[in-house]
Amino acid sequence: MAIVTFHPSGKTIEVEHGTLLFDAALRAGLPVASSCSAAFVCCRCNMQILQGADQLSTQRDPERTLLKRDKKDLTDRVSCVVRVYGDCTVTTSYW
Numbered sequence: 001m002a003i004v005t006f007h008p009s010g011k012t013i014e015v016e017h018g019t020l021l022f023d024a025a026l027r028a029g030l031p032v033a034s035s036c037s038a039a040f041v042c043c044r045c046n047m048q049i050l051q052g053a054d055q056l057s058t059q060r061d062p063e064r065t066l067l068k069r070d071k072k073d074l075t076d077r078v079s080c081v082v083r084v085y086g087d088c089t090v091t092t093s094y095w
């Protein structure tokens with residue numbers, strides 16, 4: 001199990017290893033921006049990782065390509081393809 005903390009609300013949720021970050025946020029009751037229903041197309045679900053970046057699945061070329069296309073910071077993560085494997089703290093611009 002892993003604990004995801006959402007900043008600035010301080011909400012936390014315990015999730016199974018391998019849970020999508022997108023799903024963790026929804027389960028915690030937080031809104032996640034999306035216009036592609038988590039199909040890894042829109043890049044609106046990007047989040048910033050404040051702690052525990054090494055506890056998430058590795059960023060691969062398609063994710064970097066999507067972030068670049070949308071002029072997002074390459075340290076952001078596209079939450080609908082990122083899996084949680086340990087404790088982390090995340091935020092996004094609209095929380």
Ligand code: FES
Nearest residue numbers: 040041042043080
């Ligand atoms: S919800 Fe569209 S890319 Fe993640």
